[in-house]
Amino acid sequence: MHISKLHINNFRNFKSQNFFFRPGVNTIIGENGSGKTNAFFALRLMLDSNLPISASKLLENDFNRSLGKWQGHWIIISIDFEDLDSSEGASLLAHKVENISDFSSSGSYYFYFRPKKIFRKKLYELSHTEDKDQDKLDNVLNVITINDYEAVYYLRGSADFSKEEVYKELVGDLENINFPNPDDQKMDLLGILTSQIFLVRSEIFNTTKKKELCNEKMEY
Numbered sequence: 001m002h003i004s005k006l007h008i009n010n011f012r013n014f015k016s017q018n019f020f021f022r023p024g025v026n027t028i029i030g031e032n033g034s035g036k037t038n039a040f041f042a043l044r045l046m047l048d049s050n051l052p053i054s055a056s057k058l059l060e061n062d063f064n065r066s067l068g069k070w071q072g073h074w075i076i077i078s079i080d081f082e083d084l085d086s087s088e089g090a091s092l093l094a095h096k097v098e099n100i101s102d103f104s105s106s107g108s109y110y111f112y113f114r115p116k117k118i119f120r121k122k123l124y125e126l127s128h129t130e131d132k133d134q135d136k137l138d139n140v141l142n143v144i145t146i147n148d149y150e151a152v153y154y155l156r157g158s159a160d161f162s163k164e165e166v167y168k169e170l171v172g173d174l175e176n177i178n179f180p181n182p183d184d185q186k187m188d189l190l191g192i193l194t195s196q197i198f199l200v201r202s203e204i205f206n207t208t209k210k211k212e213l214c215n216e217k218m219e220y
Contacts, residue, residue, distance in 0.1 A: 001081050001082070001083050001084045001085060001090055002021065002022075002023045002081070002082055002083055003021050003080070003081060004020065004021055004022075004077055004080045004081065004082040004106075005018060005019065005021065005078075005079070005080040005157070006021070006039070006042065006043065006077075006078070006079055007019075007020040007021050007074070007076070007077070007078045007079075007080075007160075007161060007162055008038075008039065008042050008077055009074070009075065009076035009077070009161050009162075009167065009181045010063055010064045010067060010070075010073055010074065010075045010076065011038065011042060011062060011063075011064065011075045011076075012035065012038040012039055012064065012065065013034075013078060014035060014036045014038065014039070014042075014063060014064065015064045015066050015067075016161070016162055016164075016167075017039075018036075019039065023049075023083070028040075042077045042081075044045070044080065045077060045111055046077060046079050046109060046111055046201075047079075047201055048201065049198060049201040049202045053195050053197065053198075056111065056113070056151035056153075057151055058075060058113050058146075058149070058151065059146060060146050062075065062113075063075060069141060069174075071115075071141040071142070071144040072115065072116040072123060072144070072172060072174055073171070073174070073214075074112055074113060074115075074171045075111075075112070075113035075114075076110065076111070076112055076113075076161050076167075076171075077111040078108060078109065078110045078157065079108065079109045079110075080106070080107070080108050080160065081093055081106060081107045081108065081109070082105065082106050083105055084104070084105050084106065084107050090107065090156055092194070092196060092199070092200055092217075093107030093108065093109055093155055093156065093200065094106070094107040095107055095108065095156050106134070107155070107156065108156055108157050108158070108191065109153070109154075109155060109157075109200065110150050110153065110154040110155075110157040110159075110190065110191050111151070111152075111153055111154075111164070112151070112153075112154065112190070113149055113150070113151050113152075114149060114150060114152070114171075115144055115148055115149055116148055116149065116150050117182055119140070119144055119148055120179070120182045121181075122140050123137075123140060123172060123179040124179045124180060124181045126140055126179070126184065127172075127177050127178065127179040132174060132177045133177075134177070137174070137177050146164055152193060153193075153194050153195075153197050153200075154190055154191030154192060154193055155191050155192045155194050155200075156191050156192050157189065157190050157191030157192075158189050158191070159189040159190060159191075169186075170186075170187065170189060170190060186212070
């Protein structure tokens with residue numbers, strides 16, 4: 001397997017950024033402070049089997065500064081894979097195909113740092129009242145602390161968060177006070193919630209190390 005794409009939303013100096021990779025050695029080049037370290041830490045959050053799960057509990061200053069008020073926004077990191085094999089970890093990542101006996105060679109893996117469901121539900125309910133306004137939205141957002149956020153990992157997502165309209169549809173449109181119902185079936189685009197993070201990390205690490213299909217280096 002190899003990583004074909006890394007996408008980062010609202011994380012540190014990345015508002016919305018795609019990185020594309022090919023099999024073999026890939027190089028990320030940039031000036032000091034351009035975000036190389038942040039991009040690699042995003043990859044570590046997804047792939048590093050030595051990184052404790054507590055590392056995924058992010059902080060307020062991990063949100064991109066251009067957001068202004070970070071409450072209500074999500075940090076999103078996603079990885080697309082190609083050339084998956086039939087190993088256990090790869091099978092977890094693989095997208096479904098029409099014939100269940102077939103095996104898809106592509107897959108995806110998502111990290112979401114988002115408000116807990118009780119707050120997402122409040123935002124949805126607010127956005128579907130006739131008297132919604134900015135003051136009422138601020139009343140909901142202002143009580144949200146970083147401890148009211150959760151870090152979750154999903155497999156087989158299909159949402160392209162590099163498109164602003166997709167972000168607004170699945171996360172919410174704070175400007176127009178329009179938020180999705182977290183119980184809506186369309187939220188399946190986010191993927192399938194998993195608790196098997198270390199299995200996936202370990203399988204990816206062992207496979208890529210063995211086949212040497214995903215070596216990245218950093219040049220200054």
